Amino acid sequence: MKLLLVNPNTTASMTERLGASARAVAAPGTEIVAVNPAMGPVSIEGYYDEAFSVPGLLEEIGRGERNGCAGSIVACFDDTGLDAARTIANGPVIGICEAAMHAASLISTGFSVVTTLPRSVRIIEDLALRYGMERRCLRVRAANVAVLDLEHGGPEPREKLLREVERARDEDGAEVVVLGCAGMTDLVNWVAEQAGIQVIDGVTAAVKLLEGLVGLGFRTSKLGAYASPLAKPYTGDFARFAPGDPAGG
Amino acid sequence: MKLLLVNPNTTASMTERLGASARAVAAPGTEIVAVNPAMGPVSIEGYYDEAFSVPGLLEEIGRGERNGCAGSIVACFDDTGLDAARTIANGPVIGICEAAMHAASLISTGFSVVTTLPRSVRIIEDLALRYGMERRCLRVRAANVAVLDLEHGGPEPREKLLREVERARDEDGAEVVVLGCAGMTDLVNWVAEQAGIQVIDGVTAAVKLLEGLVGLGFRTSKLGAYASPLAKPYTGDFARFAPGDPAGG
């Protein structure tokens, strides 16, 4: 099966890293198509960046399905544009925060999330509430690291991250820890070893959950909130995104 | 004071109607600036339309503040882009669903919402949860009317709407009813009279709540989730939306 992974920011080097992580866990028959939009923010830190990542993300979701992808991953921990993506996808679409939280809840009775910046804490808390994880998610913590600092590396960001994972383990009573940023995908094993606790990365979790959903033949339900967009004109720069007849698309 | 009302869809005739409703309740010293984006969907029905209304909405929020608006209203009942708008606004920003639900909760112990299409029901239920209104909001109902059918009129849409308001009153035990679409703003009085129950329109509710918040000197807090966007490049068509130095902007 062919699965689409969309990094909703426009930093191609991060897309490559996410693709590599995804491929490392994909089943033999699974092909990972890792892309990012041509337009939008170079990293997603807060609601404003999110807003400008969604149109490009949706374009990639549509293109991916037309190119034969059987399911899609939104690879930003804010699960940016996930609901909109589901309305235009026939296959299942999964967010990496969603995937990581579901996985965490299946192997523990409580987990904490460690993300990058304080401004993302409430966003993730709100996702936890929407996903019904508000009791299992013991705390969302920020390591105070910018997304692209993870990209460009150096030892300091990972040390900060490790420190916060240890606090989650010791102060929150977390039984596993979820890393709350796609850009941390490389650090999972190192952090897990250092902190002596299982650490969950949303990118790899999403690949396996999605392989499962596609393997079962599930599609995004069109019977309610995820009904296909109604045909109507869009004006100005967005005219080309106007939904056509869903039966045709 | 000057207040911005953004209709996030691009149907100018609806913007005019919303502006007129807003002005009808505005205080003597309040000037309402009613605008809509140049790009985006002609109506917002579901998550996909929402996604493409937000960039234009945010552009209008920014322009409005630069032009001296002290506060802003997002005039779509999905409260589209509300969180993102708050990150770039210094003044308060309020959504019409939020405004209507808050108002309803102050004059009753339980209300129902009547919106347009079934696909919007879960969106509004999720907003109710986020706003803490999940116990006060007894039910979200769809009248099965398209947004632009309200615009273009004829008696049938309003009859369908009335029927559903009556059901809310009789079956849900609603003490007041909230109309769940900006485009219903004209019908409030007619429906209220016909159904013999107070009916709340989010557009007018938002104007008065916003006058209050601005009158008190409140600003959107920048201490957490609504911190100003970080300066960073945006690529492609969205390059012009890249946040600059928030201290400067």
Added chain:
Amino acid sequence: MKLLLVNPNTTASMTERLGASARAVAAPGTEIVAVNPAMGPVSIEGYYDEAFSVPGLLEEIGRGERNGCAGSIVACFDDTGLDAARTIANGPVIGICEAAMHAASLISTGFSVVTTLPRSVRIIEDLALRYGMERRCLRVRAANVAVLDLEHGGPEPREKLLREVERARDEDGAEVVVLGCAGMTDLVNWVAEQAGIQVIDGVTAAVKLLEGLVGLGFRTSKLGAYASPLAKPYTGDFARFAPGDPAGG
């Protein structure tokens, strides 16, 4: 419009201060009638004081409406007697805790409350739950200051209050802070400046919310829990409070 502000305790000097605060934010055409009951406790600290403030409060609500007040404020942070007041009021009635929490939730994603005594903490937590603010209200804190010590002044109470506001900002991650006692209305600006965070006072918030509700023509719904009291005899000292025919009253 004429708005009633009832300080439910019998300390006239506090009533005057509350009235002054209210008038400072009232719109040009708004007249504030600030009163307190003739009977009852000199301050409200806990459930017992609350109970004996309500009959006098209700008497004032009734008199205020007969004298042409279009809406009423219950100016004790416990929102004492608010539900009962709504049953006899035709206009909207708002509590200052309710007003402050609603306002806080419109300009932030999370707030803390700082009140006077530890015995009031659970009362306010219960109000937060009733108002659907249990997720937005991060913590209710007590500054360990008696209500009338705020009245009689001296620097110590305000220093204690400031200390707790700073803890709310630093430890709770509060984006704004709500002052949890009507008697703190004078201290809002000083505390906000000292602590460098927006501070919300329920008295002023209630004035503006109420101006809005009255401006929209809303009345307390009589269709359910706030139905007018049924005509029946009251015995003993309370005979004069017996409800008459609501259609007449």
Added chain:
Amino acid sequence: MKLLLVNPNTTASMTERLGASARAVAAPGTEIVAVNPAMGPVSIEGYYDEAFSVPGLLEEIGRGERNGCAGSIVACFDDTGLDAARTIANGPVIGICEAAMHAASLISTGFSVVTTLPRSVRIIEDLALRYGMERRCLRVRAANVAVLDLEHGGPEPREKLLREVERARDEDGAEVVVLGCAGMTDLVNWVAEQAGIQVIDGVTAAVKLLEGLVGLGFRTSKLGAYASPLAKPYTGDFARFAPGDPAGG
């Protein structure tokens, strides 16, 4: 042990009936002192009546404790004034709604409440939320019967009540039914037999729960919200209710 039962309304014939019900289930060594206030409403139907029943109720609670009662029952299904009563009581105080819901949750996985008037439905729903019974309480139903019609009898009120109990059994899936008015205490057995379902009366449930709490030596905790009222003046008609030194009282 001597237990106080306060009927918070002033209808002595109802007090007698409640006392008789209480005595019918009391343990051999338990003496039931059944009283009602001298002042206040003849029945409690909604928030306004509640407010005027509380001062007299509190007077009776205080007198009861001084006369050696080891625990107290608030015998109105709205649990009127329960929190205030606890602040002045050393012994435990229990409300009949609280007692009935606790009992129901111990012998079933879900129950419904059938009360008198629609205006009481939300009051009871709010109590269920406060007591943590919002998931176990499947529905609160009103039989549309006035409290004193239960007193003065005739077959019609009990038939209406029975009808609603049967609906609770059949439509809600209630495993037991709680009668939601003290004045229904006489009808429990008849309704249970007719409807073929266990029916719980708060008055008798409260007696047995209270015997248990007193038998265990429990007292109302004074460490938080139920701390004894602070000594302070009360003015006007309520001067005599002013709390003195709690250590003395």
Added chain:
Amino acid sequence: MKLLLVNPNTTASMTERLGASARAVAAPGTEIVAVNPAMGPVSIEGYYDEAFSVPGLLEEIGRGERNGCAGSIVACFDDTGLDAARTIANGPVIGICEAAMHAASLISTGFSVVTTLPRSVRIIEDLALRYGMERRCLRVRAANVAVLDLEHGGPEPREKLLREVERARDEDGAEVVVLGCAGMTDLVNWVAEQAGIQVIDGVTAAVKLLEGLVGLGFRTSKLGAYASPLAKPYTGDFARFAPGDPAGG
């Protein structure tokens, strides 16, 4: 009345202590039959031990009812097998965690639980959620003491326990403290005196609640989840536990 107390572990010395505690609070006419299963774990610490205590527990519940016990207590703080016990009991069955939490909620507005081992914390938190006590139960704490160390004594376990009770009082704002293990039943008075706070033991609380339920004539409802087991074969070692015709059993 004759009441059954089942200690679900097989340590007879603990059963004796639990029986003694129960008898110390039982009413004059109450006979306590304290038993433990012949098969199963010597102490219950976590889910696995729980699983193997239930068959023996159910055997004792059945035998107890056949021998005339009018109600039953499950005397392990995990409320092990409580739901299953209710399906075969005609009389009421109560768990000691359930009993303690209900009692605590009647004399305070918030309590903490102090249990033995960290592995039991989430079990008790889940019970709190099921019982609707998740808001009243401020925190579940572990004293890091093994169950049988309480049995075999020495001063260290009780000192650890006391330390944690004091933290509950000081850090959680607990108004009362619940001891979260049947084996702590002897220590209640000592801890309460040392810590200066009311301490609740589930064993004694269950006795008095059960006396009340039986005194009221209540039975476990068979109308839903607690319906009598359907007659069917059980195979292997468990063949003798196969349910027969419930009308006969």
Added chain:
Amino acid sequence: MKLLLVNPNTTASMTERLGASARAVAAPGTEIVAVNPAMGPVSIEGYYDEAFSVPGLLEEIGRGERNGCAGSIVACFDDTGLDAARTIANGPVIGICEAAMHAASLISTGFSVVTTLPRSVRIIEDLALRYGMERRCLRVRAANVAVLDLEHGGPEPREKLLREVERARDEDGAEVVVLGCAGMTDLVNWVAEQAGIQVIDGVTAAVKLLEGLVGLGFRTSKLGAYASPLAKPYTGDFARFAPGDPAGG
């Protein structure tokens, strides 16, 4: 990888059917070991049957791990013994109710469950609450079919099931439907086709989720509630189940 599927009842023909369903969706490299306990009930309908299925289930879980199974499935929709199984498993363990609800929440915004008997409804509702699915799970319905009637077949049980699935679709607004009994695994495709809605079977959903978790290298966390059982004696018939040194195995 080798995965264990335990049918916790002792009906071998059902075990075979469940194994066949599991194998039909398993990935090429996955071997499904389908077993059932030697002792216990022939079907699981309610809490009592559950209790007697757990010891045998746990025996199979332990044997499966010793025989090289990398993960386990509890194939009863009550998720019988799931928590206990996790304490003795090193690999992940998943319940079929849990698996189905997680899958449903990833392809819809709301689902209903259709199970066999009314007595199972509350059990499943409680699982939904524990899994955080109480808002996504719109309703749990019973088709009034016994588990073994599904086994022995005939057209009537499946017609009843179909009828209830259609009601879920039409009355609950379910976007997908979950079949709430392992024994329905054969009927999924037929029901889905007849009702025109996606239908989820927990057995197949669990296989794919488990393949994912194992593929990611996850193990059940031992840091909290799922810590390995402490070594201790078990008495009587259960002596052989006594946990040894967890480090040993």
